[in-house]
Amino acid sequence: MNWLLKETIHLAIQEDIGHGDITSFLIVPEAKNAAADIIAKEEFILAGMPFVKEVFSIIDQQVNIKIFFDEGANVKKGDIIAKASGSARALLLGERISLNILQRISGIATITKRFVEKVKGLPVKIADTRKTIPGMRIMEKYGVTIGGGANHRFGLYDGILIKDNHIKIAGGIKKSVGLAKKGHHLLKIEVEVKNLNEFKEALDAGAHVIMLDNMSVANMREAVEIRNLKLAKNSILLEASGSMNLENIRDIAKTGVDIISVGALTHSARAVDISMKIV
Helix, strand or coil, X not given: CCHHHHHHHHHHHHHHHCCCCHHHHHHCCCCCEEEEEEEECCCEECCCHHXXXXXXXXXXXXXXXXXXXXXXXXXXXXXXXXXXXEEHHHHXXXXXXXXXXXXXXXXXXXXXXHHHHHCCCCCCEEECCCCCCCCCHHHHHHHHHHCCCECCCCCCCCCEEECHHHHHHHCCHHHHHHHHHHHCCCCCEEEEECCHHHHHHHHHHCCCEEEEECCCHHHHHHHHHHHHHHCCCCCCEEEEECCCCCCCHHHHHXXXXXXXXXXXXXXXXXXXCEEEEEC
């Protein structure tokens, strides 16, 4: 498992457990074993059980997790997702941390699936953004993929995305793209534009991907037509971004853009309802 993910889970455990679970240590005998069911309290797309297993593995390697559904499965209210067995204290130590993660990541997979279903049959990808909870990005982007979405760049270090503030500081789109090409000839260069004039400038500057930020559907459609007339189809990618929701996503997809990035997949995902009950 990725070292960053392990470190995140270690920090979550330290945050919640600290120097020990006072209540359980007072009430639950050290040698007591137990079993618990992880239960869906509503319908959702399951995502995050590998992280649940990691939580309990760190707390107590003797805890056994038996999972009854695959990642990406549609679980219904009342379904027993998994059964955990082992030290009763360990089960109580890991309960809230594992549920917090599972509820959050399943919520992301669930809303992503809804967006993906809205554009079904159209040649477009639904992608995430960097609008994630600090420290949880690797898990949240995993949830997006389980829901059928695609990952945009992970961080500032693995992709060039020239945004409005970069352009303002550098002195224009053409200059920004030129500087980026000199520095990293192996990476694709994406430029954010907010109108058709900026789009044409980015196109002429040789951007590999152009993000159409908060543009109208009509302007997005025109940008696609300009791209298709000037260049071989898909020689550069067009990404739509800004104020995406379940009501407008299909109309945007019909413009012919290649990617639609949706911040709501992570920043507005509702945690689903899951419980763990000792049986």
